[in-house]
Amino acid sequence: MKKVYVIGHRNPDTDSICSAIAYANLKNQVEGNGYEAYRAGNINGETRYVLDTFGIKDPKYVSDVRPRLKDVNLNLVKGAKATDSLKSAREMMQTEKIVSLPVLDGKKMIGLVSISDVLKADMDVYDNEILAKAKTPYKNVVETLDGTLQAGDIEGYITEGKLTVSAASVDTMEEFVTAKDTVIVANREDAQIGAIQTGVQCVVVCMGTEVTDKVLELAKEKNCRIITTPYDTFTASRLICQAMPVSYIMATDTIVSFNETDFVDDVKEEMTKKRFRYFPVLNADNEFVGFISRRRILEFNKKQVILVDHNEVSQAVEGLEECEIMEIIDHHRIGSVETVSPVYFRNQPVGCTGTIVAQMYREQGIEITKEMAGLMCSAILSDTLMFRSPTCTPVDEQIARELAQIAGIDVEEHAKAMFRAGSDLSGKTPNEIFYMDYKKFNADTIDFGVGQITSMDQGELDDIKASILEYMDSVKEEQGLDYVFFMLTNILEETTHLLICGPEAEGVIERGFGVTPEDKVAILPGVMSRKKQMIPNLLNAFQQ
Known part of the structure; x- marks a missing residue:
């Protein structure tokens, strides 16, 4: 409910x-x-x-x-880790039917990646050292290629070398393949051995080829990783760039985010100035709590x-x-x-x-x-x-x-x-006393406020008269009121000493109560109720 x-x-x-x-x-x-x-x-x-x-x-x-945004039904998204692959980020966005994904360190948002960022990174790759520049985790390569690690440690990153597809003969391989490269090969054992002997750090063997013990032993000797994939060399070469971590392409400086305590109306106004579809919402600890979109703003129930x-x-x-x-x-x-x-x-x-x-x-x-x-x-x-x-x-x-x-x-x-x-007013400031029971009212074009405090000790009420009278002037100016009144009501004597502030306030009290104030104070015997006695009499006085 x-x-x-x-x-x-x-x-x-x-x-x-x-x-x-x-x-x-x-x-x-x-x-x-x-x-x-x-x-x-x-x-x-x-x-x-x-x-x-x-x-x-x-x-x-x-x-x-x-x-506030915390009252809106946000789009709750799990988010990606900085090391997650572009492929996994794309699949997550497709599953969630969103076009942006937060990149999280625990719960804190460190970046934002969009579907357009992923597509651009996948299609506009002309740099054969991109995997090393992106510090691509080997586990991403295995997952992206639906592969199996046959030799080497799955932990670690590609930090050196270029990406090469070996289609040449073994005799000319050294012209294209150098140490620390990542090489994609087909099912030829001599090409696999030649790449390993060149000193590459990883060999991707395509078409589901079963790697021989001879190749595996050489790979272990040369500290070279062997990954097998069911894809052919063309498909593998197209997919492998999607193994790059999202941290390489995520936005960090251009993110427009909101806090969950931001007012919905303020967010609406800001969203009209931007062309983004989804905006991340954070809490006070900079933790991601969900996405807000224009559609969810429109569907929000008050x-x-x-x-x-x-x-x-x-x-x-x-x-x-x-x-x-x-x-x-x-x-x-x-x-x-x-x-x-x-x-x-x-x-x-x-x-x-x-x-x-x-x-x-x-x-x-x-x-x-x-x-x-x-x-x-x-x-x-x-x-x-x-x-x-x-x-x-x-x-x-x-x-x-x-x-x-x-x-x-x-x-x-x-x-x-x-x-x-x-009525224990000891230690209280005029501000605290004044707002203990204070309400604002309107009578046509007249705005006024009436406060009240009750006590069984008239001496206590007398002690605060001067400070409250002085404070009433500031209340009148700050709140843009025409008049301010404050009732000092003695419960036992059933009398109110009314403090007044405003132009011709004395005349208002004279018309309303038939009493002439002295030094901005009107003594009103029998007046104890703001609702039934004070407000009706003031309204009548204003209308005269």
Whole structure:
């Protein structure tokens, strides 16, 4: 089954991560394996406490879901070794129905040979010393000629001499044959003996001729190799150049290769500039993993994604527009996500996506384990601020308390421990604090971002005001936003100190909340929810 990514929003909170894990688990039990939870950002302190408490591994991190070459069905090819013959390389290409072949040293690619390279090397040979120049292995000669080594060592290489076909008389052989040559002869014993006595390093005996003991003894004495072949002298002379190793003709400097982590769209663009049919794909260790072709790019199926706890492109993982969205499970306003075809979209007015996922377990008749119950209960407690948030519904609280019983936890004690872990800001930079829970939004022509951090200690929140206010200016410029807001929410006092950044931001807050900010800070009693209180009021203010 093809892998399906189950993923929450960027800068994930506890609900985003826990609901993704729980929903992937549900889908795997209902439909079989293939669903895997991912996260689109770092795990905050609160979520870390939850995962550690229930012994759950961190979801894998993914910053960009645009398809990469490792997601494409590559053409898997065994490859050739540098010493393999041109004949074996040609046969491998014919079997695989490809026109290029990687040359490998272990798994690392050291060159590339094409069918045109092989044909050219076979047809355009006018150099009778080509076998020596190519350092041709003797075993290649035996294999290429379908031969048998009758005398000598099959290991070693042809490094000296020329290739000669002895068609002259024995008396005139010395005029054409010299020491260290490789000689092709027919079935005449006197020609075989004459070549050996001349000092050649190898004699190829054709037409399946049985070599006499006299010739074999002389060959051993002179350290000369004897190879017999069923082919006649003409055929043998045509075939023997195919014994050259592919290392002699392989390309090394003009290879256009890609890495398996390269994005498919980038590869497409690069491929249009080249005339090659196949392109090698390598991994991070420069090891060959397969070939990519234009046809395989066209046949590629997009990644399949299930969105959890969000449905806006601005909040989604990078590259979502190049994926196939299968489902959306969310409890926020319906945003800007567009799909090519109809999808399963479950959106309910509850305080937490974890509440929806828990309902789906029951609807499917799937038993909720202690671990999954702990995750979903934690998600609800986090999103509803332990039932204090105005987004909390009776359904959220009822399900959370039922899940707590399954998980064997005390709701109040567990929630306090979570919040303490999440509000521990000691040692954290303004960047780390700001992105612990941050989302971007759009209202017609206005782009804005809203971050939030919760704590039970007002002094801790006051300590970070100045540094966060200063950091918000850089966020606004880097992301090209019109406004940036940051909520410092005190859970116990049920109050938010809202930090503001942007032109006429004070007017926006006055219109939206009826409160006049001082020194870029607005105190908002009773405001605890970004989703239900902050965002609707800001949207109304922008429209006035």
